[in-house]
Amino acid sequence: MTVISAAHELLDGDVYIDLRTSLGLPLHLKCEGFNFAGSIKIQPAVRMVEAAQRDGLIGPDSVLIESSSGNLGVALAVIAASKGMKFICVTDPHCNPATTALIRAFGAEVVVVDDPDASGSYLAARKAYVRSSCARNPHHVWLNQYENPANWIAHYENTAALLAKDFPDLDTLFIGTGTGGTLMGCARYFREHRPEIRIIAVDSMGSVSFAGAPGPRHIPGLGASAPMPLIDPALVDEVIRIHEVDTIHTCRRLAARGLLLGGSSGTVITAAAQWFAHHGGATRTAVAIAPDLGERYLNTIYNDTWVGHYYSQDDLDKILETS
Template sequence: MPIVDAPEQFNQEDLYLDLHSTMGLPVYLKCEGFNFAGSIKLKAATEMVDAAERQGLLSSDSILIESSSGNLGVALSMIAANRGYDFECVTDARCNLATRLLIEAMGSRVKVITEGHPERGLLGARLDYVRERCASDPRYVWLNQHANPNNWKAHYRVTAPAIARRFPQLDVLFIGAGTTGTLMGCARYFRQTQPGTTIVAVDSVGSVTFGVPAGLRMIPGLGAGVRPALLDESFVDHVVHVPEAETVRVCHQLARSGFMFGGSTGTVIAGARRWLAEHRPAGEVTAVAIAPDFGERYLDTLYHTNWVREFYGPDVLDGLSTHEQYTH
């Protein structure tokens, strides 16, 4: 077992779930989140803070500030607590309660934006608030995960090489698109080292990332109301958009097999299923999908039947066997 003296020093990089038995899919799910922050966002958070320190942007009185739907906020609050920085996480009402409580438990502040920008939605309003805070006080340092190249560099340096070592003949890689840091880092790496690997981006219906109209989205993580500055579509071979109701069903199906993952994972798996049915119906493929986190932080939303039925209709969980349904 490793011995660490800082929380970001530990991350399990090499665990994969074979989805054949649970979902009937020829996909290996790379399980991120076995670290003290509980998600893949630990890598980007560490890379961005390290770079800011190297560049002399942070001092003892600096206040880190970041817009986050949740997981990056947890990772940054953990690093800030360990290194002695103040941190303010700017999020919105879609952020899970458990996530907000985790951030506050580590001594950071949470600002919840309740009213979206008329054109750029809640994310646009969050970003406007961050800019206002930075303009009002020079102590604020905005890492800006939406445009910071160290976001994607973390996955170019760590995530993608780990996948390539385990699967040297990878046919398809499915990656969810949020800030597109994971997507861009992995896509760049495989374009250079294994150009035959097909990169499939998976996004939520209602996200504007790939040029489709904006729509209501309730599950945090994937998708965006503002096109990510990091995105370079030339590295992406295919894009799949998944309705959130389908995300919910996949997550519940996995949970009934004993595997609880977050909404981003459900979306990525649903996207992989759609893409494989169209492009590789015979199933003869070596495919990997990335699971950013686990499901415990979503118990009051994604895994709460009343919440699910309120937003996605009373029939969204129909068709699951009796033991696959929650009762509240």
């Protein structure tokens, strides 16, 4: 029995789904959405806030401010509400409407940066807004998820350690890549403790997290328009990039079987399916980390009108025919 006294104390439900029944994949899916923030981002958010409090960076008049495409913003909103703090989430038009509504419901302020920078990057524009805000207001505290070591340390100490305990025969691990916190925390842990495990990073087409040409991306969560400082490609065995249409297809296939998962989760599962198609029985025990659940994507990847707006009619027909 788990008993908590504050919302931010519930971090990991330790729930796995065996996808052999639903998708025919020899894969266990580690579901990270069963907490009050609805995603894996609760772990680094708690760690970053606690580290800042311990280091004296957060005082009674402090206002947390952070750039986020969605899930971390919700996590920090939960923590701020739980701890009686103020929080400003700086996001952009790609953030799901349900996500911004959630952040506001927890009492936080949402700032939507509508204009990208000269290179077309909303990420750079969001970070520029945060820097400017901190320069104007000395009470504003930027945790900076993009460079904060507490981001990956949370996953080194929690996510990876739990995986090692639950799967002593683990040999292949699929991890989505956003800021790189989950990926680097798990990669560092297993490189130190079980270096034989294959670490497969999952990225979105159009992301430059592992070099490559930038391109349009409409599903928030994974990928980045600029290299992420936390990521060390040398710790990764393989990188798989996924088209967003394939992400949507996978999410809808799972929803048709009663499993409503988020875009980041659908991307990771798609990558695992493609890897198995090429490698067959090259693994004994494989796990994929599913960062989020699907409720906040109801108006986007589960909505035909939204899909039709951002993708071609052929893409929409493919999704509708095969879901």
